[in-house]
Amino acid sequence: MTKKDNLLEINDLEVRYPSATLFERIRGADRFVTVLPNTSLTIERGKTVGLIGESGSGKTTLGRAVMGLAPISAGQVRLDRDTVTSQTDKLWPGMRRKTAFMFQDAVASLDPRMRLGQSVTEPLVVHHMLKGDRREKAIELLGLVGLSPDFADRYPHEISGGQARRVTVARALALEPELVVADEPTAGLDLSVQGELLNLLNDLQRRLNVSFLLITHNLAVARHVTDRIAIMYLGRIVEEGPSEQVFHDPAHPYTRALLAAKETVDVDQLISGEVPSLKQRPAGCEFRTRCPIARAICADKPPPARRIGREHLATCHFAGSLPQTGVHQTRHQPTSKPNEGNPEHE
Numbered sequence: 254m255t256k257k258d259n260l261l262e263i264n265d266l267e268v269r270y271p272s273a274t275l276f277e278r279i280r281g282a283d284r285f286v287t288v289l290p291n292t293s294l295t296i297e298r299g300k301t302v303g304l305i306g307e308s309g310s311g312k313t314t315l316g317r318a319v320m321g322l323a324p325i326s327a328g329q330v331r332l333d334r335d336t337v338t339s340q341t342d343k344l345w346p347g348m349r350r351k352t353a354f355m356f357q358d359a360v361a362s363l364d365p366r367m368r369l370g371q372s373v374t375e376p377l378v379v380h381h382m383l384k385g386d387r388r389e390k391a392i393e394l395l396g397l398v399g400l401s402p403d404f405a406d407r408y409p410h411e412i413s414g415g416q417a418r419r420v421t422v423a424r425a426l427a428l429e430p431e432l433v434v435a436d437e438p439t440a441g442l443d444l445s446v447q448g449e450l451l452n453l454l455n456d457l458q459r460r461l462n463v464s465f466l467l468i469t470h471n472l473a474v475a476r477h478v479t480d481r482i483a484i485m486y487l488g489r490i491v492e493e494g495p496s497e498q499v500f501h502d503p504a505h506p507y508t509r510a511l512l513a514a515k516e517t518v519d520v521d522q523l524i525s526g527e528v529p530s531l532k533q534r535p536a537g538c539e540f541r542t543r544c545p546i547a548r549a550i551c552a553d554k555p556p557p558a559r560r561i562g563r564e565h566l567a568t569c570h571f572a573g574s575l576p577q578t579g580v581h582q583t584r585h586q587p588t589s590k591p592n593e594g595n596p597e598h599e
């Protein structure tokens with residue numbers, strides 16, 4: 254077996270936010286809420302990992318931690334050869350240059366007073382890395398995402414949501430990052446525009462050998478573009494493996510519940526039962542309060558990470574001993590073919 258070329262390694266990461274109100278503090282409540290309790294994730298160079306979970310499970314926090322934008326209280330983030338263990342580490346500026354973050358709300362992330370040409374080249378100006386003519390560079394970056402040169406002169410209010418997404422992709426690629434963290438890149442887009450954007454991301458990844466951490470609620474999106482899938486529950490990765498294997502034979506009851514419904518449905522609408530509070534995590538297995546197969550051991554002991562296949566892990570006492578499901582035998586088809594549709598008419 255050839256050795257893996259891991260670009261990103263997140264090891265036993267803990268992120269806690271200050272939480273308590275004054276009243277809670279007087280009562281002696283814990284002043285922090287632990288969003289990521291002990292979370293690990295790896296991304297190989299040139300690969301896309303999809304991070305899936307319900308709202309509030311900690312996906313964005315993990316993405317922010319990779320950029321040094323969340324308070325790390327334990328564990329480490331290694332990108333390439335640099336390792337950091339706190340939010341104040343002096344290595345962050347160098348690491349941030351190798352990473353780009355695409356925010357959830359594309360239109361809001363663009364400055365309304367800036368022409369798009371200025372917006373996409375701004376990271377180069379901020380990092381003193383602009384070589385040559387700014388307008389030419391803007392046209393080159395816009396061309397990379399299928400937008401014609403005249404977009405350089407437009408303002409954000411003059412373009413559609415799909416076009417705004419493309420502009421944020423162009424800006425993310427300006428510094429030639431090794432890793433792009435894309436937070437819900439297709440949220441709010443029509444199905445056909447989603448398909449075009451996903452094809453664009455696929456195409457750019459192949460051409461530029463960039464790694465992607467794709468944060469999404471949408472299972473169809475994850476299936477279409479990812480090499481590996483990580484399923485998050487209350488800030489923990491409960492299942493992780495090659496996308497086809499996880500979709501074809503999910504090993505964790507939570508993943509099974511997510512996949513049992515139609516792929517196009519948003520994960521927040523799939524599982525019944527209330528999500529436990531991050532401040533009152535259930536003892537033992539944290540999913541047991543909603544799990545259809547929970548037994549006594551699930552309340553007694555936290556489950557170990559069990560190996561299902563060579564590169565497929567699930568954190569459940571019964572992973573590997575559940576009957577096979579084969580829930581989704583056929584690969585999801587893109588909603589449009591590469592280069593089909595004209596982004597300028599989105």
Ligand SMILES: Nc1ncnc2c1ncn2[C@@H]1O[C@H](COP(=O)(O)OP(=O)(O)OP(=O)(O)O)[C@@H](O)[C@H]1O
Pocket residue numbers: 270271272288306307308309310311312313314315470531
């Ligand atoms: N800056 C912050 N201060 C305090 N709590 C925060 C902060 N940012 C996030 N949280 C809390 O952390 C938890 C996880 O939030 P996060 O945004 O990471 O989840 P998510 O899975 O990305 O959710 P969504 O899918 O809705 O974006 C939530 O309970 C949220 O309220």
